[in-house]
Amino acid sequence: MSNTKGTDDLPNLYSQYMDEIETRKNELNLHPKPIDSAELVSEIIAQIKDTANEHREDSLKFFIYNTLPGTTPAAGVKAQFLKEIILGEEVVAELHQLTL
Numbered sequence: 341m342s343n344t345k346g347t348d349d350l351p352n353l354y355s356q357y358m359d360e361i362e363t364r365k366n367e368l369n370l371h372p373k374p375i376d377s378a379e380l381v382s383e384i385i386a387q388i389k390d391t392a393n394e395h396r397e398d399s400l401k402f403f404i405y406n407t408l409p410g411t412t413p414a415a416g417v418k419a420q421f422l423k424e425i426i427l428g429e430e431v432v433a434e435l436h437q438l439t440l
Contacts, residue, residue: 353380354387354395357402375406378413385421388432400434 357372357380364370375381384407387399407418424430 353377354383354399372402372406374408375402376408376412376414378417381407381414381417385417389430400432 357375361372364373375384381403384399384403387393387395388403390396393399403418403421407414409415409418421430425432425435
């Protein structure tokens with residue numbers, strides 16, 4: 341695997357996060373760690389946008405419940421995606437249903 345960062349590394353971030361969730365659950369009896377990585381949130385958003393993605397449902401839950409608010413890099417990416425949804429530039433049916 342290359343040491344350069346690029347879009348090819350993004351799915352790896354999600355896989356690493358899933359591995360970390362399993363380790364925290366099984367070995368430490370802990371809930372998933374909050375997400376503060378802009379890169380991981382970007383991968384999660386890409387999976388949400390891809391309605392055929394096998395990880396879409398879990399990605400939506402991680403986006404809503406595990407992404408830190410505030411001034412973290414992840415919060416900035418989340419805010420931008422939510423802005424796109426509010427402006428109608430992106431549509432996420434599950435989020436639209438929550439607002440009805």
